[in-house]
Amino acid sequence: MDAVRFKAEVFCWKNLLYRLALRLLNNAPEAEDAVQHIMMKMWQKRDELDDIENLKGFVIRALQNDCLNRLKKEQTIVQHHGQFAKTQSLSTEVSQGNMVELIKGAINKLPEKQRITIHLCDVEGFDTKEIADILDIDEGAVRTNLSRARQKIKMQIIKLQEYEERKV
């Protein structure tokens, strides 16, 4: 695979990968680093990429694994939890203006599978079959995860709105 093909078939997914990494890592510089790392790895394996059937899914899965490895590292985990704590502390200052940020925080609180599923489906527009291929689960599980995730976020939004009304 030459540079032109690499750009058209792999590098074009950089924004998608960045958003997913940001969703998983909740840290913009770390997400950028993860994407760059994956791109570099893909470039090194560019000759083997021709044999891969679902290249997009392969790259997304590689990034997911990389992000999870990063999260395993103690420092990243501490940072990650620290940011969650920060988000939670900010939740006391609910306003309509930062409601979007709070919803993001609510998504970040979801279990990993649900978080990835909701992100790939609602943000990136993947259908259930594609998500099932990427996550290596069946479509029914994808639908269940998606439904539960949406329900939880909805409940969170309702809670936040109720809190806001009480405050007013």
Next chain:
Amino acid sequence: MKSGKYSELLDKFYAGTASAEEISLLQSEALVDEQDILYAEMLKEERGQKMDWEFEDFMKGIPSDKVKTFPARRVWMKRILAAAAMLAIIGAAYILWPLPQTDKMANVPPSNKTAEPNKELRATAVLPADEIEDASPATEKVKTASKKNRDAVVNTDKKRPVQKSIRQADTTGVSNNSNSPEYLVIVNGQPITDEADAIAITRESLGMISQNLTLTVDELKPIREIKIKL
């Protein structure tokens, strides 16, 4: 049929591609509420996130695939140097190595394996009287290289001026010997007139020398084991 249509509309709503009419239709059917609209707003914002990274920057960061060619290692030079060093060592060993033993030395009786430490043996060649006087006072201690025989000293009447006289003796010795056949060898100042005794003493002394040489050679053998790494 209707539910399938709403399902498509919901997918469009979450994908952010639904029109205002479609959203109002979903709201009227109670499929979408205020929370969903807020969530859709968040999704729209999420989709706007992009990574500021161009392909050219990525390519610049990639290390070159070209195989770096280093100058050919000068192995041949090292080999030549090693061979030269070996030749030098062999040459030095050949020059400095003791002379091969004669058959006479090989016949030395085994009882005389080491030279006795304090034994002084004066073997004086048959010389004219005046030359013997020159040579008699000075003795030169010849030490062997062997540690075992460090104490073993063979004193001979050999002295540099004596060497000159020996040479003279070589040239003139036949006539001198023929002129004065009273004694053949002087040992510790005592002339040995008996030919058999003289031969025995000479053999003994030569045997001691050869023994010392043999020991020296044995001590020098480890030189062969020396390895030189360059």
